[in-house]
Amino acid sequence: MRVKLAVTGGKGGTGKSTVATNLAALLARERRLVLADLDVEAPNDHILLGVGLENEEPVKIMLPFIDYKKCTRCGVCAEVCDTGAIVLTRDKTPYVVPRLCSGCRACYFACPEKAIIEGQRVIGYTYHTNVRLKTSSFDLVTGVLREGEEHTPPVVLAARRRAMKLANDVLLVDTSAGTASHVAIALEGSKLAVAVTEPTPLGLHDLEMILKILSEQGIEAWVVVNRWGIGSSGRMMDRLAETARNYGAVIKARIPYSRDIVDSYVKGVPIVEMLPDHEVSKVFYSLAKEILETI
Amino acid sequence: MPKIAIASENGGGLDDVVASRFARAPKFTIVELDEKGNIVNVRVIDNPGAQATGGAAIKAIQALINEGVDLVVGPAFGPNAQAVLTEMNIKSMTAAAGTKIRDIVEQAKKELGLG
Numbered sequence: 001m002r003v004k005l006a007v008t009g010g011k012g013g014t015g016k017s018t019v020a021t022n023l024a025a026l027l028a029r030e031r032r033l034v035l036a037d038l039d040v041e042a043p044n045d046h047i048l049l050g051v052g053l054e055n056e057e058p059v060k061i062m063l064p065f066i067d068y069k070k071c072t073r074c075g076v077c078a079e080v081c082d083t084g085a086i087v088l089t090r091d092k093t094p095y096v097v098p099r100l101c102s103g104c105r106a107c108y109f110a111c112p113e114k115a116i117i118e119g120q121r122v123i124g125y126t127y128h129t130n131v132r133l134k135t136s137s138f139d140l141v142t143g144v145l146r147e148g149e150e151h152t153p154p155v156v157l158a159a160r161r162r163a164m165k166l167a168n169d170v171l172l173v174d175t176s177a178g179t180a181s182h183v184a185i186a187l188e189g190s191k192l193a194v195a196v197t198e199p200t201p202l203g204l205h206d207l208e209m210i211l212k213i214l215s216e217q218g219i220e221a222w223v224v225v226n227r228w229g230i231g232s233s234g235r236m237m238d239r240l241a242e243t244a245r246n247y248g249a250v251i252k253a254r255i256p257y258s259r260d261i262v263d264s265y266v267k268g269v270p271i272v273e274m275l276p277d278h279e280v281s282k283v284f285y286s287l288a289k290e291i292l293e294t295i
Numbered sequence: 296m297p298k299i300a301i302a303s304e305n306g307g308g309l310d311d312v313v314a315s316r317f318a319r320a321p322k323f324t325i326v327e328l329d330e331k332g333n334i335v336n337v338r339v340i341d342n343p344g345a346q347a348t349g350g351a352a353i354k355a356i357q358a359l360i361n362e363g364v365d366l367v368v369g370p371a372f373g374p375n376a377q378a379v380l381t382e383m384n385i386k387s388m389t390a391a392a393g394t395k396i397r398d399i400v401e402q403a404k405k406e407l408g409l410g
Binding site: 078082084087088089090095099100 | 382
């Protein structure tokens with residue numbers, strides 16, 4: 001991998017995946033690209049690209065089993081368990097709650113009787129799909145957290161690793177919303193992050209949070225304001241620009257609010273492919289061009 | 296003797312009310328009954344889950360297991376809480392947040408087949 005780029009943004013529903021898939025389509029015209037959908041709680045790049053999830057591989061984490069013949073009911077395993085996944089009965093017999101276990105192995109190492117048996121549990125899957133568009137093709141790696149599971153980081157890591165193994169030129173990651181640890185894991189090592197936001201108070205608030213993370217990680221941030229034109233966009237723009245400035249970031253593009261994006265969404269074709277002359281597509285062209293010049 | 300733990304909204308006790316959340320309730324009112332269902336003792340314990348950063352329900356239940364309660368009363372129980380209560384053979388009963396704890400005891404007796 002020569003360079004890693006990221007699409008993130010803080011607030012949910014600002015159009016991260018729309019930006020990621022359109023940029024992927026354009027960047028792949030010039031470079032060999034792997035797009036990694038690391039929004040493992042709700043991955044949808046494959047939907048926007050109109051492809052399926054293929055080449056499934058399970059993501060497993062360690063799950064402790066107790067050897068009750070060896071267990072002396074000392075309670076150490078529950079004491080060291082950070083996620084509360086080990087409950088003790090009144091006589092201190094440990095009981096494991098699989099869904100709460102993060103697979104950290106603390107109990108395994110702490111047990112003085114070596115009564116913890118290492119088992120495994122599937123918490124998600126990774127996929128690899130070859131995406132063939134009219135004007136470009138690239139590899140899509142997708143991480144999917146199993147429904148009901150709450151330990152996101154191992155799945156993000158597994159998908160990231162799989163994507164990095166495939167990528168020998170450009171890796172573009174699409175993160176989930178928010179600023180959780182798994183977003184930082186997805187962003188790690190990026191040269192540049194496109195922070196997608198919208199001209200709303202919440203868009204502003206969450207943009208500031210993600211810019212803080214990016215500046216702490218030493219990642220250059222380019223702000224893209226999506227849904228330009230809604231509400232009081234003009235008034236919000238000054239505040240977005242000020243926030244960006246405070247974190248050494250710049251506003252690189254505004255994507256006008258357009259129903260045609262929704263159309264492209266529904267059809268599963270990036271708008272740069274579906275309507276190449278559209279004003280929205282033009283924004284993506286110039287953004288992609290600037291990214292290519294930078295990397 | 297049967298023991299009931301009720302998630303309590305404020306300082307706990309028979310005059311307090313059922314908390315709006317089980318795992319984050321500040322106190323548990325522990326009511327001990329005799330075999331006929333008469334109240335023989337009322338105590339209040341802190342809920343270690345109230346201030347926990349994660350796994351609050353499990354921390355709360357661990358304290359109740361240590362107390363040896365037979366029935367837990369709360370406004371609702373999440374999937375983790377319910378799974379552990381079932382596994383630990385502890386009965387659970389839901390009661391609307393804000394219900395007087397004194398009134399809960401009557402319902403709890405029926406749940407335990409007493410009185």
